Amino acid sequence: MLKIEGLTAEVEGKEILKGIDLEVPTGEIHAIMGPNGSGKSTLSYVLSGREGYEITGGSATFNGQDLLAMEPEERAAAGLFLAFQYPVELPGVGNANFLRTALNAIRRGKGEPELDAMQFLKLARERMKALSMPEDMLKRGVNVGFSGGEKKRNEVLQMALLNPSLAILDETDSGLDIDALKIVAEGVNAMRGPNFSSLVITHYQRLLDYIVPDRVHVLMNGRIVQSGGPELAKQLEAGGYNSVQAA
Ligand code: ADP
Ligand code: MG
Numbered sequence: 001m002l003k004i005e006g007l008t009a010e011v012e013g014k015e016i017l018k019g020i021d022l023e024v025p026t027g028e029i030h031a032i033m034g035p036n037g038s039g040k041s042t043l044s045y046v047l048s049g050r051e052g053y054e055i056t057g058g059s060a061t062f063n064g065q066d067l068l069a070m071e072p073e074e075r076a077a078a079g080l081f082l083a084f085q086y087p088v089e090l091p092g093v094g095n096a097n098f099l100r101t102a103l104n105a106i107r108r109g110k111g112e113p114e115l116d117a118m119q120f121l122k123l124a125r126e127r128m129k130a131l132s133m134p135e136d137m138l139k140r141g142v143n144v145g146f147s148g149g150e151k152k153r154n155e156v157l158q159m160a161l162l163n164p165s166l167a168i169l170d171e172t173d174s175g176l177d178i179d180a181l182k183i184v185a186e187g188v189n190a191m192r193g194p195n196f197s198s199l200v201i202t203h204y205q206r207l208l209d210y211i212v213p214d215r216v217h218v219l220m221n222g223r224i225v226q227s228g229g230p231e232l233a234k235q236l237e238a239g240g241y242n243s244v245q246a247a
């Protein structure tokens with residue numbers, strides 16, 4: 001499980017996370033909601049080990065391991081997956097090679113044999129079929145010319161291939177049409193199981209109609225100010241974040 005205690009972090013000398021306490025047990029899906037600028041992306045970047053974020057206090061462990069002491073590659077090998085809010089485009093890098101390189105890096109980290117191109121293609125085709133993704137998305141440059149929905153489908157494919165034990169999805173619903181949103185939700189729901197947990201970060205209640213979370217947490221001004229069941233998301237949709245602030 002993921003266990004965060006008293007986590008504080010700064011960006012460029014400014015305190016953004018002001019003491020985060022959060023536990024996501026294995027097998028559960030938790031949502032983090034909150035207004036723009038509350039620190040949601042900062043939390044996901046800190047957990048993934050992105051540069052430029054200074055941890056000033058507290059702890060984060062993943063299955064008992066000190067997550068914050070691990071290199072980003074070690075976090076990935078330990079089963080952490082982060083879907084980025086703005087996926088990068090990599091012209092000239094074929095999507096299949098990109099995905100296979102990412103998968104093999106994780107397999108090496110776990111001491112598992114790497115997949116050759118044929119083995120990878122077989123696996124990728126299986127997963128893409130399950131996700132109703134056109135095969136030509138493997139041949140194109142990474143995210144080049146992909147629509148917003150296709151980028152998200154590609155992230156879901158990446159997640160399905162890497163088979164993480166903890167997936168952090170940041171604002172996966174921004175700019176998504178309803179069909180793409182359902183594909184993302186189906187991708188997450190298909191991963192559900194006793195060895196998978198997820199932290200779904202979103203502005204909107206809409207996504208949580210399709211991914212029903214076990215718990216919902218409200219992040220405001222660098223702190224989790226309220227936690228509850230799926231009904232909390234409905235309450236936020238009806239009353240806005242002010243309804244929580246006042247509570
Ligand atoms: P959210 O994802 O909830 O919208 P962010 O984590 O992106 O919030 O940002 C939280 C706060 O941190 C904002 O006030 C933002 O301006 C600030 N911030 C984020 N990244 C940087 C950065 N690289 N440099 C300076 N301030 C930043
Ligand atoms: Mg934002």
Ligand code: MG
Nearest residue numbers: 040041085171
């Ligand atoms: Mg954000």
